[in-house]
Amino acid sequence: MLVLCGRDNQVLLDFVRGLHPKGVKKRVAVEVAELRVQGPSAVREISRKLSSLKPGQADAVIILRGGGSYADFVAFDDRELIQAIRQCALPVITALGHSEHVPLAARAATASFDVSQTAGIAIRTENNRRWFAGQPTSKQLKTKIEQLARELSVQGSRTSSLEQANARLRQELADTRNHAVQLRERGDDLQQHASLQNREMHSDLLELALQKIRLNSLSRGLWWSLWTALTALAAHVDTGLGTGQTVALSMLPALWAIWTFTGGYRAQRIIDSSDWRGAVMDVDLCWLRPRIAGATVPRDLCWLLRHRNASLQQ
Structure with a gap:
């Protein structure tokens, strides 16, 4: 999982806490790329990073930020960023924080969540479902052993x-x-x-x-x-x-x-x-x-x- 986030360590910690809770085996590797997630240069940096990704480089890419005012979400309504999300070679997930305004980037993404911890929990749940899909249950294993x-x-x-x-x-x-x-x-x-x-x-x-x-x-x-x-x-x-x-x-x-x-x-x-x-x-x-x-x-x-x-x- 490739994570695009700013320098806010709390957002990343919340995501990792939801993805890898304490006492649970880690099954998803996380790679972090720190970028600007607000301001005039955020659109350029995020779009350039999404365009550089290639198939097989990661299973998915997620964009994290900690919420804010409407003005902080102007970059995620930009046309260039929307096109980069749609044309990205990898599935794009967003978790842009609590806000009454739903940015266009969240609507263009493959999946969107309100906060980073919720995104981590959802990704862990889906990964576990796929991990155990087709695996025999304990009853089936017992029957097979017998x-x-x-x-x-x-x-x-x-x-x-x-x-x-x-x-x-x-x-x-x-x-x-x-x-x-x-x-x-x-x-x-x-x-x-x-x-x-x-x-x-x-x-x-x-x-x-x-x-x-x-x-x-x-x-x-x-x-x-x-x-x-x-x-x-x-x-x-x-x-x-x-x-x-x-x-x-x-x-x-x-x-x-x-x-x-x-x-x-x-x-x-x-x-x-x-x-x-x-x-x-x-x-x-x-x-x-x-x-x-x-x-x-x-x-x-x-x-x-x-x-x-x-x-x-x-």
Whole structure:
């Protein structure tokens, strides 16, 4: 609030007393500008001050004086001052004192009062009304506090429920992890057991195949030995060939008989080779079993090793 007044401190004190009574919180700031409020120069000073004001510089401007005779109010009937009041960028309030004469400046102002204290009281009342406008009452505040307390209680219950659910989920997660670890360990044990069984079964299959190859080599070797003896006897009796010629004629079946007799030894060398142990030991028994079971000569094992290594490379 911008106050335009003369050097009369009592007028200003009365205004401040009405605006800020004792024991009441001050909500309006007051800025005082001392000017002449009567005489020939009052019109010029007050008009110049009102014309210099800009929007936002203050909420309002009030002109104070302490009353007087009719002659003291001549300045407030001046046309120049009336125009300055009407054209002022801020609302203009007047409190020009008790007088039967109402000056034109008071009529042109936004609001007018008779004495400064009354103006201060009115401004304080209006300011308080605007200050508390839209503010909740104590009953509304109490209701709002009770509502917030209920919402806080509900949120607390929800938080407690969520914490319990979180604790249950953590426990379930820990149980699931422990169960997964147990399953993984059990899977590793089963895998090791299956691998051991595969190795044992693989060894048994190889042993059976080896015995089968040895038996087959023995039987075929005996047959070729018999064939060699019969060939030599027939060549010597029927054709009358000499001993050297007979031996030369029976040399081929004799060599084949020797090669057949060594089938078990050659099969053993194939099984003991590094290629067989590194590539065939852990192969799928579903693929390996019928092929090992069908092996009758070392050549079958060589074929099995060659095709198995080719499938592993692919």
